Amino acid sequence: MNRQTDPQPNGASDFASTPVGDDVRTDHQSLRRRIREALGRDRAGMAVGLLRRMLAADQGILLQRVSRAERGRLVALIPRRELSDILDEAPTPAAATIVEELPPERAADLLDDVDSHTVADILQELPNERADAIVAELERPQDVVPLLQYPPDTAGGMMMTDYPRVRHDVTAGNALDVLRLFGEDAEGFGWVCVLNDRRRLVGAVSITQLALATPARSVREITEEHGHRLVSVSPVTDQEEVHRIMARYSFSIVPVVDDEQRVLGVIRAEEAMYVGEEEATEDMLRIASAPGERVFGPLHLSVRHRLPWLVLNLGTVLVAAAVISLFESTIAAIAMLAVFLPVVAGQGGIAGTQTVTLVVRGMAVGEVPAPTGLRLLGRELLLGLLHGMALAALAGALGWLWKGSPGLGIALAIAMVGNLLVAALTGAGVPLLLRRLGIDPAVSSAVFVTTFTDVLGFLIFLAAGAFFVTWLG
């Protein structure tokens, strides 16, 4: 939740109700232009005034996009409290860009007001010496240091350590006093963890329940009456799993516990929102052999992400070329066979891509538990057979009519059925096999699948072509 206690510079109410989508972006673009104009005319104060019309997350993104000099001038004029909010709300790379250019004491002072898990994420983006210098200046380094051991994409890296919690043996009135100490940090939490005297989780009550209960009632009673089952995770649990649990059960918090069920922290739904999208993007780019790529990232990183896969693919298509090479003399005699090579490769490629995408995605969202693997393979083979027969009729007829060669039609028909079966077998089989071997099934599955469909498709088509065209004309 974005906090702006200062009066709004544009005179709007605290609650800015804004249209969404392209309108927001257009509006932001005009704001951004005016901010840069103001900076160009050396009116930094006016630029900051314009900047403060945006939500904190957007302010952070804008600060990341302007030049280092412009950023320095803006940051110097933003009130401390608001700058903390920006670091809290902005995407981690934007916050890290801002923090990196500040003296460590100033950075630490600002980060003292930021959620500990966000601080840990930001520090993990900085060079080690810089991060260490900032940690040394933090008011409560003990909140942050334990988090630095967990990668940002694990439950440990996502959790907040300063979450609201009460002991089960206090009264509702006492519990509210305890929550008062959390102050604004408890805001936005609908739920409070209830711990026993050994810091172990015994339940969770909603803050509403505590506030509405008779002050003298014990938290234990309230928890028992309005008890909740939650699923807790370990700090090394992958963020994808955390997201899946939250999405499946509509939980608003997921506690992170150690081996002895002691609560280490809590992950809130709004902090896990981006995970489904982020993981889906990762998978999608991995399938497409462009893992880790960004639309407007540095050019040399794009080359490093994509070129190795293009070179690997060159290796795999050379295998397909070698297959054709075996039939070079056949093609010299029956050149029309070459005409239909892209038909064979294209149909196998699309069918394989359909299957592999469906299977990899199904695995990612948990729809393909291990014991259903064979059933899935059988289903895809059946579909491959059905689609193959339909395409065999079409492509066979077309080949025959176009080139007047019944042998070509038969060869194409056989190749369609054969290649669609290969597409199904590899499209489902490769990801299932990769998962069994403990390898991410998304890893460039498309390259492997099209290699198989090319190689085996050409082999089937050219062998059948050599035989049937010679025999039937």
Place this chain on the structure above:
Amino acid sequence: MNRQTDPQPNGASDFASTPVGDDVRTDHQSLRRRIREALGRDRAGMAVGLLRRMLAADQGILLQRVSRAERGRLVALIPRRELSDILDEAPTPAAATIVEELPPERAADLLDDVDSHTVADILQELPNERADAIVAELERPQDVVPLLQYPPDTAGGMMMTDYPRVRHDVTAGNALDVLRLFGEDAEGFGWVCVLNDRRRLVGAVSITQLALATPARSVREITEEHGHRLVSVSPVTDQEEVHRIMARYSFSIVPVVDDEQRVLGVIRAEEAMYVGEEEATEDMLRIASAPGERVFGPLHLSVRHRLPWLVLNLGTVLVAAAVISLFESTIAAIAMLAVFLPVVAGQGGIAGTQTVTLVVRGMAVGEVPAPTGLRLLGRELLLGLLHGMALAALAGALGWLWKGSPGLGIALAIAMVGNLLVAALTGAGVPLLLRRLGIDPAVSSAVFVTTFTDVLGFLIFLAAGAFFVTWLG
């Protein structure tokens, strides 16, 4: 949040801390097996006892998977309150399956305790007469009927109409009394909407702030002191946009307002969790020409989803075949040209897939605002040139060495650069153009892009091959 006020049948504490991932699934599988065994031995009571060990969402999924007769026996034995929880927490198709088989009065009685937006989602899955019969029996149809006008994938379809709200002119003490009336419905909400006397949104305060404030303080003062800017949406806003706003700003609630800023409802973060994943899946399958497919859906639907794209693709590869057909006599004379057709098609295809996936995904997550389109196209063309030159060197050398033909090497090198540029131009250009035309850029972009890379790639390669091989050997 999943509520289970009855004692847990397995004697565990209310707060079940469970391991995650495959363990959960394995555990569920053994539970599922034991439940079916108990039903088989006519021990429905025991089956229900086992069922109640699962979280409500999982109970719903299991009830959907068993036979109709088994479901009937289980549902008859589950206590009313727990069955309501199952309908509330289970995926909509599972809840609809259960509701459809109950008499309308019983269904309405159960749905009276379910969130209004969930009720609307369930009713929208049922045949119209059945839905109408249930609505007629609901205790508060006025909460549900307005929601039925919004598709489930819009803000209107996602919002809850029974969200906690208070007027700005009451005291904190009064506000807590009002919230008391919401009872458990207010649970899990960290925030309360503050409305003025014309139901217009003036702000939002955290329930914690209300609970911790002096009871005599006015809500208006508390809101002003701890004011929050939120972004509100209209009921027709797409769920993807709602999710993007929540993920970008880490909001835990997004209010839905009408044209006059009157609040119609509120969307909670945990209800929007699944959207990022769902939309990503849709896009991924669309790119792969398998839109709307499900891993284990009915077979005839799979055929209907995939076969039309395979047939369309047959049409597009025939264009590529026609290009080769133009060069049939060249191939009859220089058969080794046919050997390298898959190299040309393969490299163009992978490069095009990399670009198109990156661009379509970048658009979906809002990283490619309209004015950056040309910059993106230029960036991809530059990358295409760089990658094309690298591959030209490799493939050219290989072609020359393998077949001993410098002319073939030159033709392959030219084809690599040309086809990588075509891949960049179409991989970025096709989605940008589709978006400009108001068409979803994900729609089978891969098919269009590979058509261009095949057709133009073959044209460049065969023309260059005919010329250089004849000239240089």
